[in-house]
Amino acid sequence: MSAGPKNNDFTIRIANVNGTGSASANALLMKSFFRMGIPVVGKNYFPSNIQGLPTWYEIRVSGEGYMARAGRVDIMLAMNNETYRKDLADVVSGGYLIYDSTWPRHKQLSRDDVTIIGIPLAKMCNEKFSTARSRVLMKNVAYVGAIAALLDIDLDVVKSSLDRTFAKKADLLEANHTAFRLGYEYARQHVKCPLSFKAERMDATRGHIMIDGNTATGLGAVYAGATVGAWYPITPSTSVMDAFTSFCERYRTDGETGQSRYCIIQAEDELSAMGTVLGAGWNGARAFTPTSGPGISLMTELLGYGYFAEIPAVLIDVQRCGPSTGMPTRTQQADIMSCAYASHGDTRHVLLFPSSPEECFYFVARAFDLAERLQTPVIMLTDLDIGMNDWMIPDLEWDDQYRPDRGKVLDAAMLEKMKSFHRYLDVDEDAIPYRTFPGEHPKGAYFTRGSGHNMYGAYTEDPSEYLEVVDRLRRKWETAKQYVPEPAVVYSDQYKVGIISIGSCDGAVIEARDRLIEAGIGVNYLRVKAFPFTDRVQEFLDAHDRIYVVEQNRDAQLRSLLLLETEVLQEKVVPLLFYDGLPINAREIVTSINQDQAEGVAA
Amino acid sequence: MSFIAKPKVIHPKSPRNELGLTVRDYEGGMSTLCAGCGHDSVTGAIVQAAFELSIPPHRMAKLSGIGCSSKTPAYFVRQSHGFNTVHGRMPSVATGANAANADLWYIGVSGDGDSLSIGLGQFCHAIRRNLDMLYMIENNGVYGLTKGQFSASADLGSKAKKGAENPQPPIDPCRMAISMGAGFVARSFSGDKEQLVPLIKAGLSHKGFAVIDVISPCVTFNDHPGSTKSYKYTRQHFHPAIQADYVPPSAEITAKYNEGEAMPVRLHDGSQIVLRKVAGEYDPADRASVYSYLEKYQQAGEIVTGLLYYNETLREMHDLCNTVKEPLSRVDYSRLCPGNDALQKLQDSWR
Numbered sequence: 001m002s003a004g005p006k007n008n009d010f011t012i013r014i015a016n017v018n019g020t021g022s023a024s025a026n027a028l029l030m031k032s033f034f035r036m037g038i039p040v041v042g043k044n045y046f047p048s049n050i051q052g053l054p055t056w057y058e059i060r061v062s063g064e065g066y067m068a069r070a071g072r073v074d075i076m077l078a079m080n081n082e083t084y085r086k087d088l089a090d091v092v093s094g095g096y097l098i099y100d101s102t103w104p105r106h107k108q109l110s111r112d113d114v115t116i117i118g119i120p121l122a123k124m125c126n127e128k129f130s131t132a133r134s135r136v137l138m139k140n141v142a143y144v145g146a147i148a149a150l151l152d153i154d155l156d157v158v159k160s161s162l163d164r165t166f167a168k169k170a171d172l173l174e175a176n177h178t179a180f181r182l183g184y185e186y187a188r189q190h191v192k193c194p195l196s197f198k199a200e201r202m203d204a205t206r207g208h209i210m211i212d213g214n215t216a217t218g219l220g221a222v223y224a225g226a227t228v229g230a231w232y233p234i235t236p237s238t239s240v241m242d243a244f245t246s247f248c249e250r251y252r253t254d255g256e257t258g259q260s261r262y263c264i265i266q267a268e269d270e271l272s273a274m275g276t277v278l279g280a281g282w283n284g285a286r287a288f289t290p291t292s293g294p295g296i297s298l299m300t301e302l303l304g305y306g307y308f309a310e311i312p313a314v315l316i317d318v319q320r321c322g323p324s325t326g327m328p329t330r331t332q333q334a335d336i337m338s339c340a341y342a343s344h345g346d347t348r349h350v351l352l353f354p355s356s357p358e359e360c361f362y363f364v365a366r367a368f369d370l371a372e373r374l375q376t377p378v379i380m381l382t383d384l385d386i387g388m389n390d391w392m393i394p395d396l397e398w399d400d401q402y403r404p405d406r407g408k409v410l411d412a413a414m415l416e417k418m419k420s421f422h423r424y425l426d427v428d429e430d431a432i433p434y435r436t437f438p439g440e441h442p443k444g445a446y447f448t449r450g451s452g453h454n455m456y457g458a459y460t461e462d463p464s465e466y467l468e469v470v471d472r473l474r475r476k477w478e479t480a481k482q483y484v485p486e487p488a489v490v491y492s493d494q495y496k497v498g499i500i501s502i503g504s505c506d507g508a509v510i511e512a513r514d515r516l517i518e519a520g521i522g523v524n525y526l527r528v529k530a531f532p533f534t535d536r537v538q539e540f541l542d543a544h545d546r547i548y549v550v551e552q553n554r555d556a557q558l559r560s561l562l563l564l565e566t567e568v569l570q571e572k573v574v575p576l577l578f579y580d581g582l583p584i585n586a587r588e589i590v591t592s593i594n595q596d597q598a599e600g601v602a603a
Numbered sequence: 604m605s606f607i608a609k610p611k612v613i614h615p616k617s618p619r620n621e622l623g624l625t626v627r628d629y630e631g632g633m634s635t636l637c638a639g640c641g642h643d644s645v646t647g648a649i650v651q652a653a654f655e656l657s658i659p660p661h662r663m664a665k666l667s668g669i670g671c672s673s674k675t676p677a678y679f680v681r682q683s684h685g686f687n688t689v690h691g692r693m694p695s696v697a698t699g700a701n702a703a704n705a706d707l708w709y710i711g712v713s714g715d716g717d718s719l720s721i722g723l724g725q726f727c728h729a730i731r732r733n734l735d736m737l738y739m740i741e742n743n744g745v746y747g748l749t750k751g752q753f754s755a756s757a758d759l760g761s762k763a764k765k766g767a768e769n770p771q772p773p774i775d776p777c778r779m780a781i782s783m784g785a786g787f788v789a790r791s792f793s794g795d796k797e798q799l800v801p802l803i804k805a806g807l808s809h810k811g812f813a814v815i816d817v818i819s820p821c822v823t824f825n826d827h828p829g830s831t832k833s834y835k836y837t838r839q840h841f842h843p844a845i846q847a848d849y850v851p852p853s854a855e856i857t858a859k860y861n862e863g864e865a866m867p868v869r870l871h872d873g874s875q876i877v878l879r880k881v882a883g884e885y886d887p888a889d890r891a892s893v894y895s896y897l898e899k900y901q902q903a904g905e906i907v908t909g910l911l912y913y914n915e916t917l918r919e920m921h922d923l924c925n926t927v928k929e930p931l932s933r934v935d936y937s938r939l940c941p942g943n944d945a946l947q948k949l950q951d952s953w954r
């Protein structure tokens with residue numbers, strides 16, 4: 001965003017080939033900044049492939065703490081011949097490109113405004129290491145060494161990171177130290193170190209962790225008390241269940257019997273995963289399924305069932321690029337509309353929109369509380385950027401006083417005292433009926449069906465009985481507004497325009513807002529956290545004449561939902577859309593708003 | 604049309620089961636199926652079996668998909684918990700229900716369209732999981748609610764009401780279940796309650812997935828000459844290979860069996876199934892020979908019935924998942940949440 005790279009404000013992009021084992025080296029580099037106390041964020045641009053295709057890892061070091069993609073590359077580490085030309089073109093003017101000088105570089109591949117640095121990584125590693133695999137792997141560690149020299153990274157930090165990572169593997173530890181030193185020493189001897197900018201110790205990461213959203217979500221599901229997880233593997237949501245599984249193994253295995261206090265079903269498809277979640281929710285367990293757009297498509301029939309039969313369920317949609325198979329390893333927010341009204345008939349679903357791994361963790365328990373309080377499926381929409389990238393977030397805290405809100409459930413003692421129980425009666429006039437768990441008490445038995453039923457739970461095709469139920473469901477939607485999280489709103493002193501945004505756009509919007517305010521454009525910012533929209537959203541829309549709706553899809557889905565579900569006038573809300581599959585960055589938001597403002601002045 | 608409640612009048616001298624309940628206590632609402640429908644006989648057999656097993660009605664979960672067959676859970680055990688799911692997806696809903704609480708009696712009712720076409724995948728995978736439930740297929744070879752299309756179980760050359768011949772080979776749920784690894788595979792006929800009731804009792808008591816394919820003729824769309832799923836055809840080609848008697852846990856085996864012909868199998872709850880050979884060379888424990896026996900007779904147009912294949916040694920879903928004995932839906936939250944101290948410790952690895 002700022003004019004050029006400065007100390008603690010730069011971006012490194014590592015271009016590589018997937019399957020070469022660069023992930024741990026990249027993590028080592030990123031963690032080194034973090035452990036020097038400098039805020040950092042890592043974004044992975046990877047192919048839908050296991051081995052042999054181009055992949056990029058981007059590390060943004062931001063002393064100011066900005067978490068969005070920078071939208072610029074100051075240092076390119078070009079390890080992939082195939083993408084070299086494009087990688088060189090992507091470097092910002094005045095930036096650097098580091099390449100493996102073991103092999104000659106084509107003369108034409110140069111830029112006058114980019115400093116090219118050659119390090120013979122392969123040559124050094126081939127001489128030092130004997131096996132083919134270690135030569136490939138150690139090349140990655142060697143480039144970390146070179147960058148450490150160029151950016152003056154604290155060597156003690158790197159050393160302790162390596163010691164920690166390879167504490168139990170002495171031979172690997174030795175090799176990693178050696179490889180790191182190869183790169184480091186070469187750069188020190190042949191290049192002027194540090195560069196015109198470098199890393200400087202600060203104290204801005206204390207009380208923070210580095211985590212991806214899928215890990216936080218899986219952990220959140222453990223803390224929320226989920227016991228049944230059903231799923232079908234799909235990128236980019238798979239690691240949610242991986243995380244849930246490993247945390248359950250750690251925290252939910254009985255010390256004496258070795259038995260599990262959870263049940264994970266890897267289903268044959270997403271229809272089955274959704275059916276399993278409904279069956280478990282109906283039977284009194286907290287059950288969830290993580291998925292992505294194509295999975296949501298398959299789940300829609302059962303989602304409608306869950307809505308109409310009023311069964312709690314939690315879905316995690318880690319969104320990716322559509323339509324169809326789209327780009328499975330690229331990010332988007334393009335399932336907003338399909339989730340809001342998923343299924344045939346008059347159906348609508350409660351949605352949650354976390355903006356970071358931190359909110360992922362806390363929102364899972366919220367999602368379960370909402371699902372059980374409102375007796376309905378709840379979908380938490382994250383995306384690939386939140387789910388699979390490495391974020392810096394404040395330490396997670398758990399309130400040990402928390403107890404799950406199971407909603408209106410009648411237990412055996414309550415049923416014993418009742419004359420009779422009817423599943424869909426609106427006893428409390430909040431449009432939420434009471435439910436029972438199967439097997440609890442003879443009086444609690446009822447018949448669950450997706451076909452027409454009356455308020456007593458019996459089958460019906462009677463128009464007025466049908467209306468009683470579907471109109472109550474609509475009233476329940478109004479009740480939902482008092483339970484869903486309120487939007488996050490920040491006001492500016494010199495207010496001029498409004499921005500409404502959602503989910504992973506948050507980091508870029510915060511940064512863009514700072515830049516716009518510096519340039520004299522005051523921005524008020526509302527981030528929706530849930531659907532249905534609460535009154536606060538309507539008030540924000542009412543209070544502004546021009547509102548930019550920033551989101552990551554082609555068809556302005558959040559804006560469409562606002563137009564459908566609030567009283568806002570169409571001409572007041574301006575769509576700002578980013579949907580190329582890369583995480584949104586602040587620069588593009590600023591440019592778009594400046595342009596729109598300039599046109600407004602001209603008109 | 605709305606739900607019709609059945610008047611409940613109990614004769615004072617009606618027999619009572621261990622819970623003091625009469626067979627009427629295991630009935631449900633009035634059936635809205637066509638008069639003479641095979642499914643109503645199956646419903647009657649389920650009522651009888653649940654009564655004889657003395658299942659507490661509210662401890663029973665009855666699930667179904669979509670179709671005529673799937674309407675029937677409304678017609679039996681009114682005080683149990685019903686779940687009429689969507690088309691072809693009952694096995695997955697039953698999977699989730701069972702995952703949450705294995706301590707209930709699970710019965711699923713499906714049809715040939717529900718299980719062999721739209722729900723074929725779910726049916727197969729419930730078998731692979733060895734879900735602990737009784738899965739009934741009320742098989743009539745035809746789509747009833749949409750008025751007479753062939754289903755996937757219709758035999759090659761079987762005739763529709765207006766004379767069209769079915770050109771595609773049938774899917775046999777029993778042979779498929781055997782090949783998928785099911786431990787309890789039976790076939791019966793809605794018109795043979797004597798065979799069917801003990802099979803249902805055994806299937807409910809079996810630990811793991813039990814499937815009963817019940818030939819259950821559709822009087823409206825598939826009971827005409829030329830149909831291989833009509834009452835007449837089924838009676839003519841009915842071929843009992845093995846008879847299964849169910850003996851409850853407390854009772855002793857009192858019936859007389861000829862040496863070598865009776866084969867008692869003890870179930871997990873102490874009850875027994877006594878298998879009696881009807882066809883000489885038949886061995887219900889030999890998967891390969893059962894499969895080829897069924898193949899052979901199916902080619903000849905015969906309907907082989909009885910407890911066709913039985914293997915009580917397979918591990919069911921919870922056993923495979925190594926879950927705690929207590930229902931997961933009842934585990935106290937304090938034993939599910941690791942707490943804040945654990946969270947703080949965990950996060951040290953992410954710095």
